[in-house]
Amino acid sequence: MTDHQEHTVTGQLVPSSRQPDNRITHLHRQWAERHGVEAADRLASAEQLADAVAEQLVPQNTVDTYDKSWRVWQRFCSTQGFPETEGSRGALVAFVLWMLREGRGSTGYAPTSASTHLAGAVVRLRKAGIEVTKDDAGEARERLKKLATELKRHGERRGRGQAPAAHxxxxxxxxxxxxxxxxxxxxxxxxxxxxxxxxxxxxxxxxxxxxxxxxxxxxxxxxxxxxxxxxxxxxxxxxxxxxxxxxxxxxxxxxxxxxxxxxxxxxxxxxxxxxxxxxxxxxxxxxxxxxxxxxxxxxxxxxxxxxxxxxxxxxxxxxxxxxxxxxxxxxxxxxxxxxxxxxxxxxxxxxxxxxxxxxxxxx
Incomplete structure (x- = not known):
């Protein structure tokens, strides 16, 4: 399977510098056994094309948000001694706690910001071929919701809240x-x-x-x-x-x-x-x-x-x-x-x- 393909997206040839992820590598082996190496290469190239199309259709502001969320995840992993390439249930829940307590240095993030960063980190982990199950991500989200309720119960307000509506x-x-x-x-x-x-x-x-x-x-x-x-x-x-x-x-x-x-x-x-x-x-x-x-x-x-x-x-x-x-x-x-x-x-x-x-x- 080739490591560098050129994909046509919205009428332009878009070179993909992405290394095949674990999912495509695993599929390639299965396809090679069923259909031969040449057909497996074509199918793997089509998978990468589909990924490239999906990437180009993501709005730039969403890409920027994912980038920011990944930097927050990297900072969490660095300060807490976690590997960046593991999205386990415990790591995600610990990420949520860290964001609410000290994620911004001396203070924690607002729950809405923490929710955004959790979602962005999960997306990036999955794009890197790292398994993050729905149950594990879901548990982290539920813990975040309950912790946010506890913050409100104790009278703590974070974030700017909703923008005031124009009249x-x-x-x-x-x-x-x-x-x-x-x-x-x-x-x-x-x-x-x-x-x-x-x-x-x-x-x-x-x-x-x-x-x-x-x-x-x-x-x-x-x-x-x-x-x-x-x-x-x-x-x-x-x-x-x-x-x-x-x-x-x-x-x-x-x-x-x-x-x-x-x-x-x-x-x-x-x-x-x-x-x-x-x-x-x-x-x-x-x-x-x-x-x-x-x-x-x-x-x-x-x-x-x-x-x-x-x-x-x-x-x-x-x-x-x-x-x-x-x-x-x-x-x-x-x-x-x-x-x-x-x-x-x-x-x-x-x-x-x-x-x-x-x-x-x-x-």
Whole structure:
């Protein structure tokens, strides 16, 4: 079996430098006995192709999370004297305890972060051909849940919690306080469009000009950098009744002003949103972090007392839509959520908890 194959992924030849893992080596021996060495080589190459395709289809932010989780696992193994290449039941439970007690040095991780790192470490162990059974990984997750409950019971709160949901008054206030400079036009368009598509910060960051098409009733937005299959979606954004807070007018005004500064911004593959420095110089596409920072600054400038993030606009759309009586399926389609998504339903409960309340009106 060859150690280096070239695989065709999304129309490109992608050389694979991966050494065949234990699973493929074992399969190769079985195939060679049944079908001969030449056929076994082809089947093993197909296995590596399947792995390469799977790797390319994993979103970059997920890859980054796995990398970070693996570094946390390596640090745990180094400080506790565990081998990195063993994912036993005891090692995983010890990993959970270590993360909650001292994983960040003098303090422990928040349970949500610990859960992410546990999942990432398990994925990486399995990708390396190391057996981690479902029962062992499941027990570590259950121990984490119970330990997290104990932390709450003892009054310990960790992590930032959920991003505060944006509200309509705040979104409109941001729109009003954005000035007519190129930066102000961009900020207004970014906040309003992100809110109306329920966008994660990575989604407006990944939009190209050609992904946003004017329609007589608004804009058609092709969100192509979604985190999941459902979040890659087509979103219709209608004109709003309040002119200053209209996402359609705001986006068209931003693009018209941008394109007037330089013909190169008229190209279809131009980023929908650009970085702009303090001197007004236009740069390349905004990163997700730049989108989050811009939203936070715009909210602070508008006098919103709680720091908003990119996710505030996403959760805010679900909350505000629910408060207006929109159906859950319509909200899910707009934001690319799975119908009855746990996270989406959590956002919507914020809108329901006062009006649809068991004790409301009883006294």
């Amino acid at each position: 309509l008054d705040g979104v409109r206030q941001i729109a009003v306080t954005c000035d007519s400079s190129l930066t102000g036009l961009r900020d207004r368009a970014l906040v309003l469009l992100s809110f109306h598509i329920a966008g994660r910060a990575s989604e407006p960051a990944g939009l190209l000009a050609t992904d946003i098409v004017a329609h007589e009733r608004g804009l058609r937005v092709s969100v192509v950098v979604g985190k999941t299959e459902l979040s890659v979606r087509e979103v219709a954004v209608p004109y709003a009744n309040v002119t200053v807070a209209c996402p359609v007018r705001a986006y068209l005004a931003w693009r018209a002003a941008l394109e007037a500064t330089d013909p190169r911004f008229t190209k279809p593959d131009d980023p929908a949103f650009h970085t702009i420095d303090r001197w007004g110089h236009v740069g390349g596409a905004m990163s997700p972090d730049a989108v989050t920072a811009t939203i936070a600054r715009a909210a602070e400038r508008a006098g919103i007392p709680i720091r908003w993030t990119g996710h505030s606009l996403r959760s805010g759309l679900a909350t505000a839509s629910r408060a207006k009586g929109k159906d859950a399926l319509v909200i899910a389609a707009q934001g690319g959520w799975v119908p009855n998504s746990k996270s989406m339903m959590g956002y919507m409960r914020r809108a329901d908890e006062w009006d649809d309340n068991a004790s409301a009106g009883l006294a």
